[in-house]
Amino acid sequence: MCGMSQQHPGRSSATRPARPDASMSLLTNVMDHSLDAGYAEAAARREAAGQSGLPRTTQAKLWLAVGLVLAALVVTVAAVQARVDAPTVAKEREELIDRVEEGTREAEALEARIEELRSTVARKQNEALEKHGGDKGLLTALLSGATPTEGPGIKLVIDDAKDTRGSTGGGPRRSSGFSDTGRLRDRDMQRVINGLWVAGAEAVTINDQRLTALSAIRAAGDAILVDNKPLAPPYTVLAVGEGRDLRSGFQESADGRYLRVLRENYGVRYDISVQDKLRLPAASSLALRTAEPVKTGKGSTS
Structure with missing residues (x-):
């Protein structure tokens, strides 16, 4: 017991104390030798x-x-x-x-x-x-689109089909050169407007643009032009006339049936309603033209 106790101090004095960072030798080596x-x-x-x-x-x-x-x-x-x-x-x-x-x-x-x-x-x-124009001056101004007008009539809103990429096929367009899609064409609009005139419309506008006897409805690509002004769907057509008679006359006409076929075969959407009062603006650009009778006399072929 005593011998063991005498060797313990000597061994402890020969043992060096452990470094506090002995457990971090790798980090210590990196810090001491930062350059390889x-x-x-x-x-x-x-x-x-x-x-x-x-x-x-x-x-x-x-x-x-x-x-x-x-x-x-x-x-x-x-x-x-x-x-x-x-x-x-x-x-x-x-x-x-x-x-x-x-x-x-x-x-x-x-x-x-x-x-x-x-x-x-x-x-x-x-x-x-x-x-x-005499007694017919106001009527002439109305029919020519030179003055604004108001009165009863109908409102016809026409829009392209929801899916304009295709259709069920068949219908009046197949022989007209148009592709069979649900997009409304200029010829379709021409037929609708002509049908309204025939049904008794006194004045017509498309998207607030007044139509006259000289108005042209044409196409530029997929856009419809009225007097060279592009229109965007939906197309709102206002027609002044005897409301109920005008609506029934248009729907029973060939052009009204044409519009129904466009809805059934191509998905073209439209809604027609009678209006108690409509106000249509005058035509924005109106060119007046006059004609005079040829005088008869010597040398005349009249």
Whole structure:
């Protein structure tokens, strides 16, 4: 027992105390040797051979200093130039904005002048029709679309099919050169409008655009043009006339049956209703044309 107790102090005095970071030997090694031995050896060889990255001679150091000065000078000049040009660019931008705003004001003034001239022309046209048309002056102005009109009539809203990529086939379009789709075509609209005229309509508009005897309904691609103005579906057709008689007359006509076939075979959608009061605008551009009878006499073939 005593012998064992005498050996214990000696062994404990010979044992070194453990390092606090003994459990982190890998991290300690990385921190103590951050540069790999191979890289350190290669750097030492380059330094011994005089190939280090930094210049060693006075001339090389001088050229390096000159290069740094030139680089700093270029950066400084660029910064100064950008600061000098900033007010000029801002001024040019303000001038461009002013020019755009001025052009917009001029365009708005011209549009107002055009509307004023259109109103003047329409008023003079109405005066001429009333003066030279006699008792039929108002009727002539109405039928020509020169004046706004209001009264009872019908409202017909026509729209393309929900799926315009195809149809069930068959129907009146097969021999007309149109592809069999549910998209409303210009010829379809022509037939609808002609059917309304035949049924007794006194005035007609499509999407608030007044139709006259000189109006043209054409197509540009898939778009329908009325007097060269494109229209977008749904197409709202207003027709002034005896409401119920006008509706029944149109539905029983060949053009009304044509519209029903378009719905049944192609999915074209439409809704027709009687209206107690409609107000239709005058035609936006109306060209008056006159005709005079040829005088009979010698040499005349009349």
